[in-house]
Amino acid sequence: MERKNAGSTGYPEYGQMNMPSIEKQILQWWKENKIFERSVSERSEDKPFVFYEGPPSANGKPGIHHVMSRTIKDMFCRYKTLQGFRVERKAGWDTHGLPVELNVEKQLGITKADIGTKITIAEYNRLCREDVMRFTDVWNDMTEKMGYWVDMNDPYITYENNYIESLWSILKKLYDKGLLYEGYTIQPYSPAAGTGLSSHELNQPGCYRNVKDVTAVVEFKIKKDDKSAFLFESENEDVRFMAWTTTPWTLPSNTALAVGAGIEYVKVKTFNPYTFEPVSVVLAKDLFGKYFSADNAELKLEDYKKGDKAIPYSTGLSAKGRELEGIRYEQLLPYTQPTDGDAFRVLVGDFVTTTDGTGIVHIAPSFGSDDFRVAKQNGIGSLTLVDRQGKFVEEVNDAVFPLEGRYVKEAYLTDAEKEQEFHLQKEILRVNNIIADLKSYMTADDLIVLKLKLENKLFKTEKYEHNYPHCWRTDKPVIYYPLDSWFIKTTAVKDRLIELNKTINWKPAHTGEGRFGQWLENLVDWNLSRSRYWGTPLPLWISEDKTEEKCIGSLAELQAEIAKSVTAGFMRPYEVTDLHKPQVDEIILVSDTGKPMKRVADLIDVWFDSGAMPYAQWHFPFENEEKFKKSYPADFIAEGVDQTRGWFFTLHVLAVMLFDSVAYKNVVSNGLLLDKKGEKMSKRLGNVVDPFEAIEKYSADATRWYMMRNSDPWENLKFDINGLQDTMRSHYGTLYNTYAFFALYANLDKFVIDEMNIVPLSERTELDRWILSKLQTLVAYVTERMNDYDVTPAARAIEAFVDEHLSNWYVRLSRRRFWKGEMSRDKQAAYETLYECLNVVTQLMSPVSPFFSEWMYKNLTDVVRDKAKANNTPLQHDSVHLTYLTTPDAKYIDQDLEERMELAQKACSLIFSLRKKEKIKVRQPLGKVLIPVLSNKMKEQLQNVESYILGEVNVKEIEYIDDASGIIKKKIKPNFKELGKRAGTKMKAVQNAVMAFTTDDIAKIEAEQKYVLNLEGGDTFELTIADVEILSEDIPGWLVASDAGLTVALDVTITDELRKEGNAREFVNKVQNLRKDKDFQVLDRIKVSVVKNATFEEALNGFKDYICNEVLAKEIVLVESLAEFDEVEMNEDMLQVKVELN
């Protein structure tokens, strides 16, 4: 923005406000003067405030939501700097992980399968390393432009050897504590791709698809023993559990059944619908109706003949699930038996429901995570009769049905394979007299169902459509499959995690207690393993027979082990330069007994990378021990709420495990950024907001302010770009106008703030003292809110102060003081007051709004900087961000003053509304307002601000009326809050009685301070004066308005004298307009000539001095006619006027 009064020694004046241009100037100035560096280095090292930067990934462009989270981080860091803390801010980059790999694959047009064939791992990882930093320039640019102060010159980068070495040392520490172990879990697995899938991959759009599968309700024959005896009515009764499955191919691997403890089960005697053999089946009572038609309820069991379509049934005894626990059954498909555990029993599982199926769940621990968990808890072994390619293993050796070596899902076969298999099936089934002429390929599910049908083990089969996950790359269905993984035993420290979490200040609290707390309560061990290429390798080497392993904790240790290995002859001398694949995989170490050991192929979860940043960012424990100790734990971190189970969790876990400490003391988790309709921003919907555009067009400050003031950061923000325009116009525009007003007049009066010579408070006007009181109240409030990381109320309070109080009351009512007369003590006080307000507000705003505040601060203070430095006074600081936060000063705060000014504002508003109703413009003076006062205090309060009211509403006097006048009509109503405590259930009756009070009743209670009510039904109730509110809402015969206890009555008679004055004012106004039209300068003297007009002659003569004074006229001449003139409208009359410079 161009300065209009360049070269002047006063306060800079500008044309139209242009925030983006201001920001560019300030950015440049910050850079040249190293303000960020100084804001850190000039604060004492002994007063640190520790902040951790959650590392973003630079392989995508920053979005507007990053502006959100970074504003929060920046704001509190700046705020703490103002409070005198030294806030170091080390930037960081998250560089590993799947998204990086995917990006590279997309660019090259390859898939994971091509790695190692079409492209070497070395080359692949080299590309990942380059790709991940692809957008660093864009990020740095955004960071700078949005005003996020963070040290980007020395960031931590998670792929660097030093960083990884720190991770290794931590892993080793955990390993030594026995907290790192190998186990296996059931994970989504794509046989077609030969890889496990992360939940992230499974959540790709389109992965869950509706597919139709063959389902089966299967019968498991119960073994009769002591536990199950109660289910049998006769020695040879055939009693079976009914279980439903959508994956019949898992049935050979069944090792248990699960029931719900509280679910009621019932035994039903009936016949198998395929074999017609008599059978008793057990299922959930609630689901009984699903399998047995009410139509058949009348049929008798003994009447049944084999082959009948309608099958009779009869319900027998029932039992709760917990009574069935432990009952044994015959293995359904006894191809092979588990080697461990006590299988084929009924278990109780908390996940069992009766929403579908039979209320009894078939458990195949290898192919379902619920299954796995419940089986493990109950000591039941597992069968994994499917291999990694998705084929049945050789144990599934069936004499009739071709299953062994066959794919379990049809989708895994090519058309040719399917055709071939079909012919084979056809032949076998024909030979075995099962199906004479098979028409089409049978899936593994079909074959198993058919087998069960023939073996009298199937109750029902049908097609069922359900949602099933698919591999996003191969499009083939995923299966759940047990995979080896390395785990961190987080459950071992669960109690400490929960305990220490309670000491963290979460904003909002419910994220900590609720979402995070719940997560900790249901903690499972952290699965670290990832079978990928670009990431931190697990530093574990293991011998082929898995009996010996070594965990490596540093580069030096690795080199030492390599040396041993060289001696043992397993490898050549080798200098490790990169701790990634494939280098680390080429290293073969030697075990203590002399066996070769290879590295475990896994990489680790990238969340470990970021969770370890408090240590790894300093290359601790290899370097910087002091630095680390001083910056641990963090005082403050902030990220999106989606990080609750991500970064917030991994930071917490590692801190608790390594140091039995929290990693952060305060954490702000911000909500999501949605578009203005409340929908998630996505490229697909085309509703993303580009941060650069927003900043370029509306400024970073308006964006930041809008985000912080609109709603609490932890709420989702519906981001409306129009809001930025509003923010700029209303908030910044008002502040800018206020400053422009100040600068304009201060320069005219050559006023420059002099810190050594300030008008003392006692000599300032009521209005000055009022706005200063408001200002200090604001400082106290903002400080309190910000200290609690609660920015939104603080920002809103600042807005209200600027708009409502400073601009719309203080400046509006003070205008005359600034433009009238020569420089005086009172004028000085006015300038100083306004200056103080602008300066303090600027400082309070600076954390959220760093650019505009800086610009304003410099405008206000540059002119006195040298002097302030010489005198060592507060304005000596070069930047607002180097200043020290104003501490609220109680001696300025005057509660009564604030209250009575509020009364004045309310009174004015009421009087304006009356004038409006009567269509009397404010320029027309009126004689009198009546204000009923209910107490002496109220009267005094009003008298103190009387002149402001009279001036503002253009009325000559206020008459205060009290009881004695006898003209106030009072109203009474119960004070419910007080009365409710005592009256309780009598409330209604008391209320009615009070509402019915007459004027005399009101007088009586006022006189005696109490009143005994006679209630309906003969009850009495003693009312005290505190139980009621007495208001004066009416003055008969007057024009009255009232609001919340204040009533005003306006005398609207316009006397001749008032009319003349009104006309004089009207004339002044018209002349002022003419001055302006003619582009006269504010201080130009003029001469006014008017053609005589009877209507206004008296007014012009009678108020001549007043008029001359107002319009800076040397004289007013009344003439018969004018050759040149302007015609002006005066209250519907026309007047010919000539205004000229004199």
Place this chain on the structure above:
RNA sequence: AGUCUCGUAGCUCAGGUGGUUAGAGCGUUACACUGAUAAUGUAAAGGUCCGCAGUUCGAGUCUGCGCGGGACUACCA
């Protein structure tokens, strides 16, 4: 499915510990002001406080059950 969260005017949001006329800003409409003027003021219209039930003399506020939006986690025979 579970955990958490939100639901108040056309829009964005305030509404300690329950108290009877539910507020603000923006927008809309009308008017005023015109020495802050691409600024400003005043007023009007606009509400089943998501629904139902309960506790209570009294519920936007407390409890329960639903409905709808969102996030996260998990994925089901």
